[in-house]
Amino acid sequence: MSFSHSRPSARKPAEPASSQGSSTALPKPETTRRKKQANTLRIFRKIHRYTGACLFAVFFFIAVSGLLLGWKKHSGDAILAKTRTGSTTDLARWKSLSELRDNAVAYYRDSLQTQGAFEVDRMDVRPDKGVVKFTFTPGFRGLQLDGATGEVLYVETRRSDFIEKLHDGSLVDLWLGLDNGAFKLFYTSLAGVALLVFTITGFWLWYGPKRMRRAARK
Template sequence: MVSMAKNISRKKQAKILRVFRKVHRATGAALFIFFFIISITGLLLGWKKHSGGVILSKSYTGTSTELRDWLPIDSLHTLANTYLLESISKDLSTEIDRIDIRKEKGMVKFIYADHLWGLQLDGTTGKLLHIEQRYSDLIEQLHDGSILDDYLGTSNKQIKVFYTSIMGLALLLFTITGFWLWYGPKRMRRNNTNA
């Protein structure tokens, strides 16, 4: 009787293990390309500050870290747009995504919404310190799926939310099934030894 119960338990564990293996394999096959993209872009994002300015430009230093010495933000904004249009292309959009004030560097970064160009200006003089292509922003958009939201013009980043939800749940599923694929056979061997 005990032997029969252990045999049924063993069969049940083996069945669960087969199901987990199928789920693990199917999920991996279905989402392979996305996991590949996330791993490569995640690696690049982790190294962006150590890429020697290739992925993320270094932050240049302005003349003063005292905000009272700085030009007003609207004046800096006007200068940034002028530099952008004169230095790169008159056809570029001047819509700002964000303004990054680096008080400790005496510098202001202007990051634009509709392209990957960014400018660093001296907060005090308004002098152009650096023009950069923001490859780190492109890599981040690839990493979180928001590049499709930008391309398709979705209203509330729905693709990003869907993509990150699916990939987060898939990673959780991989963790659970992967653990069971490692632990399940050990448990079955231990139960067989005890029998």
Template sequence: MSLLENIVKRTRQYRKLHRYIGSVLVIFFFTIAATGVLLGWKKHSGGYILPNTEKGSSANLIDWKSLDTLASAAQLALYRQDSSLNTTIDRMDVRADKGTVKVSFKGNFYEVQIDGATARVLAINLRKSDIIEQIHDGSLLDVAFNSNGGWFKLGYTSILGLGLLILSVSGFWLWYNPKRIRKMK
């Protein structure tokens, strides 16, 4: 088999591999691309994707209530909003310069923004950005199937990462080999 025939044969193999992997993973790549664009725009969405951070009454931490008091106020506010929601705190994001604490909860996508100095509720918002992030990285499957350890996310990102790597390599050869073939003829 000549070098030219060998290049042509390998190019056909790359084309098959590229088409197969691309057709199997295209929906996932589209999802990652679309959610990636949304996540890139989240801070510039006018509060639609990521809720705007409200301003509290004091940025001076000495004036602030204890974290325990702020946490209790956030939990009570979420419970009053919808008693069916889980009020177990996932994280508290302190925005000292804004005088605000954003409290996020486990098992739902809500946040309660609390004034650090008065413990007054400033806003209760659905964090659409968290939903988009979990779709983007595949961790929504871990939440849906109550998987501890993030195995769905690990599998999802590994398969898609390897798929993209294979598509990049095979795509390069699908672009380069016809140039080599023309040059050899």
């Protein structure tokens, strides 16, 4: 009696899975680039929004005060008084600056009934108008005197000086008694950097989507 031994059949090696089946397709370079551009836009949008929210008051004061300063010479004496005209433009007939200064100080002290200490902050000589302007501190009062006679031609409240100090932040230095202009330096630096960031992010929020749409058409 003969016995036949059947040999076990060898298993075939497993075929590699098709790339179209369970494997995950790698992202295309275009898709990766668009995602990066979208992330950049989101970051710029956040910076733009938070900068505007945090510095709203700074931008508001700069905008309003800048607008008023632009209109100061066209405000009908409301912001900046017009320069009056003196009796002569011949400097040889003018009083000396020390005499004019004494006249201005005496008028400011007596006629305006000024209380407390004050001093002349600035003298603005206008030979073409025959006038010398005096600005006093503290406060924002000023006088215009005829250069030849020393007569007071106009008493003004210099609102433009107040607005200028509000515009550049030096008003806070004045209130705090800071002679080195520390707050003005901080304020103008902060506003300048913030406006630069606003400009860059605002431009990219406009240009970024255009760039993405242009790349998608290719």
